[in-house]
Amino acid sequence: MQIKQFEYKPLSHYSYTIISEGKMAVIDPERNPQQYYEHAEKNNAKIVAVIETHPHADFVSSHLEIQKKTGATIYNSEKLGADYKHQFFDNENEISLGETTLKAINTPGHSPDSITVVATKGKETVLFTGDTLFIGDVGRPDLREKAGNMKSKREELAEMMYKTVTTKFSHLPDNSIVYPAHGAGSLCGKSMSDANKSTLGDERKNNWAFQKQSKEEFIDTLLDGQPFIPSYFGFNVDINKIGADNLKPSIAKIPFFANTTAKGLIVDVRDEKAFKKGHLKGSFNIQAVSEDSKFETWLGSVIEPKENFTIVVESKKDKDVILQRVAKIGYESLLKQIITISDENLETSPKLDVQDFKSNPNNYTIVDIRNKSEVEKASFFKDALSHPLNDLRNTVEKIPTDKPIIVHCAGGYRSATGSSILQSKLKNIIVYDLSDAVEDFK
CATH class of the missing domain: 3.40.250.10 (Rhodanese-like domain)
Structure with a gap:
């Protein structure tokens, strides 16, 4: 059983591949599937399965695109109510991947349709816990009150999470490797560790959710102090339930214009110094100059999913990278154009003494x-x-x-x-x- 973890740092997202005897499964893939294709080719493996642990709120998945290209079967919980062709993957369902067996455990709490994937080969056990179990934390229970096919109140989901933590992992050994879908910095939890993996034994010892406490104490702790919910989260849940359009044709439709101006909602992604020196009137400066910056999170928090907008870049060479980043949260459907601006008729920002x-x-x-x-x-x-x-x-x-x-x-x-x-x-x-x-x- 060969496992590879892929990280997309701006969204603190982990996706995974499992290869066993020439067959490969992809778990919780990000919007751009190219890295999974390259990994399969490098290892002479065929992608036969794509597993969604739940319909993600903070990024758009490429599960449907991978299915279209490779013919792989998409697996997810029956409770998800997916609109694309798929097979149910719930309690006791199994997938044979060479000599590796993948089983599903229904682990509601972050969402009512969450599953954990248990991969075993011989004495080796690996858990892909999605947004149910993080390193040092569990998934927040308040994202599905307004989005998704199955809506649940946060108190109900918090109670489900308590049951999940106290009953759903009890039969698994301490040496089970835990691979979550997110790490520190994600808004899908509040106190995640910087570590990218753990063991179930370590989580039982160190994760607050596994400590002895009443159900009421657990629920109070889980609900208290959760971070804000970005505007785009419900939008992404709905996209992932339907299945996103293929990435390349989706971003290829966005026009580019050089040295021009624009009206309406404008997002200037340049460095703050360049923005303050001169920008189009009314622009919002959401910087995307660093590979690790939280551009996607703030784009999807400041701009509502019903709003169309223009993006200003420093030069044409920045266009493709920005399009890829915008598409991580499905906002290419809202993007009217990408432009560069001239030096004329620009506003400046005052400098503080x-x-x-x-x-x-x-x-x-x-x-x-x-x-x-x-x-x-x-x-x-x-x-x-x-x-x-x-x-x-x-x-x-x-x-x-x-x-x-x-x-x-x-x-x-x-x-x-x-x-x-x-x-x-x-x-x-x-x-x-x-x-x-x-x-x-x-």
């Missing part, structure tokens, strides 16, 4: 755009107003405008987006980005 701010903080209105849970743990400024970035477009009118405004986050990435939103929405008001100078105030 940090020393003046340090000396005269009361002369400014300070807006803290960190998540609610971050603010509850620590505040950098006593009088800062909390307006989390994911909801800032809706709360901007509540921000006082009698003083210049300073926007801050925890490190500088999000404040570039937040300050650009306020600059767009608040006319004739000076808006500053504290950026990475926030480090001086920690």
Whole structure:
């Protein structure tokens, strides 16, 4: 049994392949399937199965595209209610992959249709736990109240998760390897470890969810302090239930125009320094200059899945990478065009005199755009107003405008987006980005 883990860092997503005697299964694949094809070819293996542990909320899966290209069978829970051709994979169902046996355990809690895949060969046992069991945590239970074929209240799912943790893994040995679908940084849980795998024995010892506690204590802990839910999560659940269109033709339809302008909703993905030097009026600066930046998360949090938008890039060579990233969350269907801009008729962003701010903080209105849970743990400024970035477009009118405004986050990435939103929405008001100078105030 040959297992390979694939990581997509911006979404903290892990997908997997299993190869046994020339046959390969793909588990929870990301939007671009090319890496799985290349891995199969390199190992002289045939892709015969694609397994979805649940309909993912934070990324678009390529399960349907892989099926179309390879003829592989898609497996998922009957409870998912998938609209594409598939086979049910629930309790006691098995898949033979060479000399490896794959079994399904229904493990509801993150979603009502979640499964865990148990792979065995000889004495070796491996668990692909999807968003049910993470390293150090379990999946959040509050994403399916408004999305998906089967809707469940968070309290009901939290109770399901308690039953899953206390009963569904008890027959499995401590040395079972645990491979989750996400790691630290994902919004599908709240306290995940940086580790990319574990053993069931270690999770029984160290994961809070396995410790002795009442059902009520478990549910209270699970529901408390969960992060915000990005706007695009329900949108992705629905796409994954239907099955996404093939990637390449989907992004090939997006036109590119050089040295032009645009109206409507504009997302400028350039570095914040280039954006502040000159940008189209009304643009939002959601940076995508780093391979590890959380661009997809913030694009899908700031822009609603019903909104069409234009993207501004630095140069044409950035187009293909940005299209791939936009498609990770299915937003290529909302993207009207990608453009570069000329140097004419651009707006600039004012530069903050940090020393003046340090000396005269009361002369400014300070807006803290960190998540609610971050603010509850620590505040950098006593009088800062909390307006989390994911909801800032809706709360901007509540921000006082009698003083210049300073926007801050925890490190500088999000404040570039937040300050650009306020600059767009608040006319004739000076808006500053504290950026990475926030480090001086920690």
